[in-house]
Amino acid sequence: MSELNHGILLQDQGRLEEAEAIFYSVLAREPENDSVYSRLALCQLNQSGKKQKALESIGEAIRFQPEAPFYHAVKSLILSALHKGKEALESADTAIALDPEDAFPLAAKAAAYCELDQWAKVEEWCIKALQIDSDNTMAANLLTHSLRLQGKSDQNAIAVEQLLAASPEDSFAHVNAGWSALQRGDSRQAETHFREALRLEPESGSARDGLIESFRARSWFYRIYLSYCFFMQRFTGGKQWGIIIGIYVAYQLMRRWLETINPMIAAVFVFLWLGLILWVWLAPGIGNFLILMDRSARLALRPGERRQGLAVGGGLVFGITAVAIGFGLSIDPLLTGGIGLIASTVPASLTFGNESRKGRGIFGSVTVAVYAMTLFVVFKLWLDPPGSELDQVTKTLSGFVLLAALLCTWLGNVKSLREAEVT
């Protein structure tokens, strides 16, 4: 076993940083070894913050061996990971043109369509890849993923069954099976699959995320939220915005129409609408809060998710209690504090566990502003003589802060404010 073989072993074991160091060392001796460049690229592709380097490495491999379809297919996968779906398609097409009988470039093309949210195309190219090589696990996994996202439950169930029969020791196959079970609403089955995926690959991020979702989905209210997410996943980003705006316009029309019939009914409708908005944004945080109650399940949470659970779940529990007591006993500071805490849960749910630095900055600032304003108003009400009203400046500032918290429900739909920038 040479140094290169040792590097390959480390790569196969998923010890990518160590493998990368060895590949660099081999390249220092053999600077024109294209296959080492392609291995280096694959190592970098699967590490965070190194996708751009991966693109450079595969570029070197292509420079030395421009006729190798595998390298163009790897380039396509890297471009997909960099959210450059159209360029990824071009690279996949180049690879397919060089060898139309190779399944890997076809699967890479399916992955590029994944990036573009074109699920029917993903299905089409996965089937083409599987017709050439029925053991191609990447195509098989992408196929089940695309079927699930298109809502083709029966076909998905068959595909998952076949996938597990063919690769019972493949962690990703169990992840796929877990998501299918979640979409069916079977959180126990999902949990079993995600646990198996983690047993096979304890460091799999997608399996851990799935396990967390299955824990959250133990509660019925979170399963409703998941159904909404699964429904929205079927559409591309633009269509998702269209649906959100459409629902909002429908709400406004409905509210105005109800106001003409009975203002009381309209008020109840508005209340329900706000509850729905809160539910959509707070469900993950409440889910994490419930997981925190479970001694075993909480071990799976990351620190950010724990904080989100405490800020959102804790904020809601204490906020609602304070509002109830404050309203019942007419204690204004308690009532105001409760409202502030409830309002803080929206930006807080978008702050903790958010992978976007920009997003964390914006939503974090709003959360801090809500906490600060709440504290200020509570102390002011506490210290001022009973019955006295808040001054206009405080009222205006409080209004702005509450508006900012409400605005977060719109800003939260901006992908770049919720997802990490891929580099």
Place this chain on the structure above:
Amino acid sequence: MADIESLKQALAVSPDNVPLLLMLGDAHMDAFSHEEAQTTFDQILSIEPGNPMARLQIAQLLDLKGRSSEAILRLEQLNAEQPTFASAWLLRAKLALGEGDGKGAREFYDRAITLEALLASDELLKRIREAGGRRESSSGSKPQPQREATNRAGAYYDPDFDDDEFDEDPFAAAEAELELEFDQRPNADFTKVGGMEGVKEDIRMKILYPMENKELFEAYGKKAGGGVLLYGPPGCGKTLISRATAGEIDARFMSVGLHQILDMWIGKSEEKLHEIFELARRQAPTVLFFDEVDALAADRKDMRTSAGRTLINQFLSEMDSESAENDGVLVLGATNAPWHLDSAFLRPGRFDRLIFVPPPDEPAREEIVKIMADGKPVFGLDPAALAKRLKDFSGADIKAIFDQAIEAALSEAMKSGKIVPVTQKQLIKSAKQVKPSTRKWFESAKNYALYANQSGFYDDVLEYLGIQK
């Protein structure tokens, strides 16, 4: 270049500052400005005529200019005058190698590493061996005794030591036959390892007591020897504790590196592994230590080449006491990634005892701090207080803290033109900038301990993390 300018500015304030001049000379050498370097080192010799470092660098410059014979003459003189200056012996070894004198190179190399073990270089040794500089059993260049070598700079070579006692060493002969060399005599025992009492007790229970009370353990169906796997985050003393274990049981210690086994020719690696085990069996009691054992005992599912698989099969067969007589051979393996080992290695008779080596505890960190500060201009050091702040830091992390603090002090020294000591405050500041590398390891280990711990192998990790499942 900026460094050279800063040094020159500092020297303008203090023109006779030898440490600064040495740094300037080194900087010129790094920048390939050989003439300027020569002038600087000459200037040092005009201030301090016997300065060994300046003389060494001048010899090196002469060699770079192609005047090797003159360089060797100067080094001979330096070696005669300063026989404990290890770097001079090492350079002499390189020059001898350049002249094609493998045996001579080997003699000088051995002297250098006997004086300062940290100078050891596998690459240089390999080149020397290729040039004929092998440790010989009965004639020619002789193996250098290791008894005065320590891990720390400042150890010395004992010129009165009788080299002849190694002349008939069958072990050295076997090594020569194998074309391999091992660290033979452990120069440590548990007294040399600060802190880590929990690990030591674990080793006593799982290794030492069974070996000391062989009959008693056999009466209970337990046996001495076998395999023990040490695992834990990198840089936390697995190798040191293995050496100390061998020292405790007074056995021959054979440290086997990955590079000593891996061979590009099919079948050669397996052959070497077998020979190493055979050698250990012949020389029992022996502690056979495999560092980075996860590469040699990798999970066969992760291996795509059959060549790798056969090596693993060979290793399994060697460890199996049924197919070979391993009495008195204790196999110690160290790894950062026990989860990548083939499960067959964890079965009874193989690595059936696991010992978790956690990051150094407070007394161990205090020891490391003292060692790191040794010989450096550190002022007002409170090792205990510093160690208290360094929870989860590995030995390598603590070294990084010292390096960073020393760099800061050097930068200050260059500005002021005088020696600026490293202070406790500076070390604490550096400690805040260096993140403990063990945390990343524990992130991975936690996942394996939570989700892939069906046999309870990683319960110690969970206990260390304070997790109750």
